[in-house]
Amino acid sequence: LSMRVIIVGAGIAGLSLAIALGQAGHQITILDAAPQLAELGAGVQMTPQAIRYLFKWGLKDDLLSESIIPENLYVRDGQSGDLLGTVLVKDMEVQYGAPYIVVHRAVLHAILHRHAVRAGAQVLLDSGVVEYDFANGAVQLRNGNWLTADLVVAADGINSLARSKLLGSKDPGSQPTGWAAFRMTAEVSKLRADPAVASLIDLQSRSSNWWIAPHLSCMTYLIKDATLLNIVLSHRDDICTKDFNPSEYNKTVRNLFQDFEPRVQRILDLSRPQIANYPVYAVPPLPSWAHESGRFVLIGDAAHAMAFYMSMGVSIAVEDAAALVAVL
Numbered sequence: 001l002s003m004r005v006i007i008v009g010a011g012i013a014g015l016s017l018a019i020a021l022g023q024a025g026h027q028i029t030i031l032d033a034a035p036q037l038a039e040l041g042a043g044v045q046m047t048p049q050a051i052r053y054l055f056k057w058g059l060k061d062d063l064l065s066e067s068i069i070p071e072n073l074y075v076r077d078g079q080s081g082d083l084l085g086t087v088l089v090k091d092m093e094v095q096y097g098a099p100y101i102v103v104h105r106a107v108l109h110a111i112l113h114r115h116a117v118r119a120g121a122q123v124l125l126d127s128g129v130v131e132y133d134f135a136n137g138a139v140q141l142r143n144g145n146w147l148t149a150d151l152v153v154a155a156d157g158i159n160s161l162a163r164s165k166l167l168g169s170k171d172p173g174s175q176p177t178g179w180a181a182f183r184m185t186a187e188v189s190k191l192r193a194d195p196a197v198a199s200l201i202d203l204q205s206r207s208s209n210w211w212i213a214p215h216l217s218c219m220t221y222l223i224k225d226a227t228l229l230n231i232v233l234s235h236r237d238d239i240c241t242k243d244f245n246p247s248e249y250n251k252t253v254r255n256l257f258q259d260f261e262p263r264v265q266r267i268l269d270l271s272r273p274q275i276a277n278y279p280v281y282a283v284p285p286l287p288s289w290a291h292e293s294g295r296f297v298l299i300g301d302a303a304h305a306m307a308f309y310m311s312m313g314v315s316i317a318v319e320d321a322a323a324l325v326a327v328l
Helices: 010-025 047-055 059-068 089-098 105-118 160-170 188-192 248-255 261-268 313-327
Strands: 004-008 027-032 043-046 073-076 083-087 101-105 122-124 129-133 138-141 144-148 150-153 174-189 208-214 218-225 229-236 276-282 297-300
Touching: 004 010, 010 027, 010 047, 010 105, 027 043, 043 105, 043 313, 047 059, 047 089, 047 313, 059 105, 101 105, 101 218, 101 261, 122 188, 129 160, 150 160, 160 174, 160 276, 160 297, 174 261, 188 229, 188 261, 218 261, 229 248, 229 261, 248 261
Parallel strands: 004 027, 004 150, 027 122, 073 208, 150 297
Antiparallel strands: 043 101, 073 083, 129 138, 138 144, 174 229, 174 276, 208 218, 218 229
């Protein structure tokens, strides 16, 4: 039985769902408020349980050609640099039937968009939703038009309008976790040319590194066909960086991580000057993700946004799509 489904939001969750539903024979319309699709961000990590579904949906060749499969994750003491332990990432493929991959968010988004369109999804941009009629499976666009479907799925992100409309005063909203992260990148060619850090950049194993200390950590992993090193510096969210210029960002980062080992200092020396600070928010467990009519449901960050340091948000968005298709 073919259903007409409206998906609100063309992010990772919405596009994943469009692929799965389209391949199952349903008619899909994706609505997104943006005038053009341009996913920002840097690297994301994806776990085998999500990759299994993406492979099943036919994305294997595209994903593997654009992503990195690290052999290991080395966990190190932040100050001394001593190796504390090793996560055998490569073994996950044998254990779980699919690899653990690292991919640039914009690249992943482009692949998903391409496959959603291939699966028959109609993507309508500049089509922000302003109102919902949950009982009748209808949404109202900014221009006043109403669209109706058998099912409406809101994948409209952590600050979901749909969630607030559905739950009203019971919507806890997105809440600060008390953590934030500076994100930056460094060119691998520069790092490999520097004797102090060249040994950390193994283009064969493509392994990741994670330095930890109380209230601070530095995670590095390769992205963009191993041409860039993604750097994520986690810290307590007690710094307001709203009006920072690049030199203020740099000074703050260097002060925070001044006790980390020399190799981390050198990576920061060689990183690009563009630094962004992302406060980390999460959505507490909700009383419900769906409307009693059975014609509306939340997925992805709209339903269960979680802290980035769990490295699970993108993967669970894909699993949401697989789970929803399984029960329709």
